[in-house]
Amino acid sequence: MDNKSLVSIDDYTKEEILEVLDRAAKFEENPNCNLLEGKVVASLFFEPSTRTRLSFETAISRMGGKIVGFTDSSSSSVTKGETLKDTTKMVSNYCDLIVMRHPIEGSARYASEVSDVPVINAGDGANQHPTQTMLDLYSIYKTQGTLENLNIFMVGDLKYGRTVHSLLMAMSHFNPTFHFIAPPELEIPRGYKILMDKNKISYHEHTDFDDIINQADILYMTRVQRERFADPLEYEKVKNVYILKNDMLKNTKDNLRILHPLPRVNEIAVDVDTNPKAYYFEQALNGVYARQAIIAKALDL
Amino acid sequence: MNIKKELQVSAIENGTVIDHIPAEYLFQVINILGLDKSKNSVTFGNNLESDKLGKKAIIKISEKFFEDEEINKISLIAPHAKLNIIKNYKVVEKKIVESPKKVVGIAKCMNPKCITNVEPVTTRFKVINDSPITLKCHYCEKITDHKHIEII
Ligand SMILES: [Zn+2]
Numbered sequence: 001m002d003n004k005s006l007v008s009i010d011d012y013t014k015e016e017i018l019e020v021l022d023r024a025a026k027f028e029e030n031p032n033c034n035l036l037e038g039k040v041v042a043s044l045f046f047e048p049s050t051r052t053r054l055s056f057e058t059a060i061s062r063m064g065g066k067i068v069g070f071t072d073s074s075s076s077s078v079t080k081g082e083t084l085k086d087t088t089k090m091v092s093n094y095c096d097l098i099v100m101r102h103p104i105e106g107s108a109r110y111a112s113e114v115s116d117v118p119v120i121n122a123g124d125g126a127n128q129h130p131t132q133t134m135l136d137l138y139s140i141y142k143t144q145g146t147l148e149n150l151n152i153f154m155v156g157d158l159k160y161g162r163t164v165h166s167l168l169m170a171m172s173h174f175n176p177t178f179h180f181i182a183p184p185e186l187e188i189p190r191g192y193k194i195l196m197d198k199n200k201i202s203y204h205e206h207t208d209f210d211d212i213i214n215q216a217d218i219l220y221m222t223r224v225q226r227e228r229f230a231d232p233l234e235y236e237k238v239k240n241v242y243i244l245k246n247d248m249l250k251n252t253k254d255n256l257r258i259l260h261p262l263p264r265v266n267e268i269a270v271d272v273d274t275n276p277k278a279y280y281f282e283q284a285l286n287g288v289y290a291r292q293a294i295i296a297k298a299l300d301l
Numbered sequence: 302m303n304i305k306k307e308l309q310v311s312a313i314e315n316g317t318v319i320d321h322i323p324a325e326y327l328f329q330v331i332n333i334l335g336l337d338k339s340k341n342s343v344t345f346g347n348n349l350e351s352d353k354l355g356k357k358a359i360i361k362i363s364e365k366f367f368e369d370e371e372i373n374k375i376s377l378i379a380p381h382a383k384l385n386i387i388k389n390y391k392v393v394e395k396k397i398v399e400s401p402k403k404v405v406g407i408a409k410c411m412n413p414k415c416i417t418n419v420e421p422v423t424t425r426f427k428v429i430n431d432s433p434i435t436l437k438c439h440y441c442e443k444i445t446d447h448k449h450i451e452i453i
Contacts, residue, residue: 008442083420106416106440125414127441191444 004298005112005119009130009166014173016297017137018147023293024138024286027062031289035301036065042095043069044087045122046102051262052122052131055284056099059291068095085114092116097299100124118298126162131294132261133166135287140171140218142286143257143279147174151215154178156222156242156267159186163261164222168192178203179212183238186228209242214251219244221260221267221280246271259283316341316363318385319375324348326378327358333374333452334367341365353381374407376400377450380434400431408436411449415441424453 006012012020027033041060045053048071060067069091084107091098092115100108101122108121108128123129141147152171158164158180168178168188178196180188180203187205196203206212213219224242229235243266244258257279260268264280272278295301322330327347330336336343342363351357366386375382376398386394404426410417417424417440426436426445433447 084416085420103414104416104419105412105414105443106410106438109440110416110420110422125441127443 004300005108005115005121006130006294006298007108007112007119007121007124008128009133009170011130012170017134017170017173020134020290020293020297021138021141023296024134024289025142027289027292027296028286031062031292032064033062034064035296036060036063036299039097039299040066040068040095041097041099041295042091043067044091044098044100044102045069045071046073046100046107048072049101049123051284052101052129055287056122056131056291058288059295060099062288063292063295065295069099084111088115088119097295120294120298126160128166129162130166131287131291132163133170134294135283135290136163136167136220136259136261137170138286138290139257139259139279139283144217144255147171149175150177150217152176152178152218152220153181153213153216154188154220154222155181155209155244156224157186157228158182158188158222160225160228161222164188164220165192167220168196172196172199172201176201179206179216180204181206181209181212181242183207183224183234183241185234185238186224209244209248211248211251213248213256214253216252216256219252219256219258221258221264223265223267243267243269244272245269246275249275249277252277312390313342313344313361313363313387314390316361316365316387317367318387319360319362320357320383320385321351321354322358322360322379322382323354324356324358327360329378329452330358330360330375330382333378334371336360336362339365372396372398373401373404374452377404377408377434377452378447380431400428400434402428404428404436407452408445409451409453410438410441410443411445411451412438412441412443415443417441 057067088111097117098115098119099122100111100119103125105125105127108124112119121128121130154164221244226235256277258277260280262284324347345360347358348356380400382398384396385392406423410424416422425439429435429437436445
């Protein structure tokens with residue numbers, strides 16, 4: 001069992017979040033270092049996720065570490081029916097840190113309990129993806145200069161989007177005002193509303209995507225996916241309602257930045273890309289610095 | 302009052318009386334405690350009048366005294382049940398079933414995609430609400446509500 005692991009965003013206190021963000025800023029100034037020299041990081045991708053894997057591997061390489069592992073489970077002993085426990089135990093003997101992506105929910109927590117080295121969760125099914133949340137937070141911190149007292153707008157699939165839920169939990173430390181813009185079918189789950197009420201966090205729900213966004217500091221866009229709808233007609237009705245177009249940004253605040261966990265489908269029109277308020281490509285790059293900081297913390301470096 | 306109580310279910314000499322079980326959960330409690338396979342003499346009454354629960358059930362088990370771990374299991378479905386320990390026809394001890402803060406290895410996570418349903422992992426839950434009892438999985442972080450609690 002190792003408490004240096006990062007499995008869920010709740011594993012970090014507010015102070016730890018801020019500590020990692022400050023560290024990420026240092027890595028951004030100076031990405032190349034030797035902190036991981038002589039160290040081996042196991043990158044275990046039980047399901048493919050090229051984007052996340054490349055970001056981690058870049059982070060590790062820039063810190064001078066070596067990477068072992070696999071990019072999907074079809075090429076590993078997992079296909080021979082080895083349990084996650086056995087794979088984790090075996091690998092944790094070889095390396096100093098495990099980065100793990102797995103389709104089964106709770107797998108990362110379990111791995112962190114059987115591993116002798118820290119485990120960083122790179123996504124466990126629909127459950128948690130804390131390094132994505134940290135890069136979202138870093139993007140907000142960098143563009144706004146603070147995480148405190150911001151107007152955060154979340155748009156699209158707020159029911160199933162795990163990035164939305166984790167970001168909501170993490171931002172709750174910083175006295176935000178949330179605005180949720182979603183069709184009723186995809187509204188924010190009741191559990192999160194109860195939690196926000198309990199923590200006295202103000203939030204507003206909207207179904208219309210209109211000039212309410214003029215109040216926003218951050219506009220966090222997500223995909224509305226067809227497979228989330230039981231009735232295809234319902235999807236057809238809403239699929240074009242939650243699309244951000246450049247002319248909608250005319251009267252928005254100067255400090256507004258648009259975030260998206262990527263990949264996008266059509267929810268942000270291409271004409272937004274050249275708007276200085278579009279931030280989703282830089283956001284992805286921030287992932288490397290955020291992951292460098294998370295790795296350094298996990299290894300006490 | 303006392304006469305009425307005795308009429309509802311007859312007295313036992315030594316053993317345990319479990320009272321204040323919500324009527325609809327009687328058979329679940331019997332299952333969880335394995336009373337259907339018990340060699341002890343078991344009597345029960347169902348749909349008895351209760352000021353608190355509307356309809357309640359009572360189970361009396363002769364010559365049986367429960368371990369705390371077994372009592373914990375009852376708490377998952379009948380959190381307000383009361384246990385009377387009977388010796389020589391007298392109540393010598395009363396135990397109130399309390400919801401535990403944690404539930405380990407007793408209940409099943411209702412999320413089919415949870416690691417505990419894929420590999421032999423001991424289930425662990427935090428009790429986030431005790432009436433109705435609601436469990437949050439330590440692994441997948443999903444909620445298993447009272448209606449879906451399945452005892453292993
Ligand atoms: Zn679970």
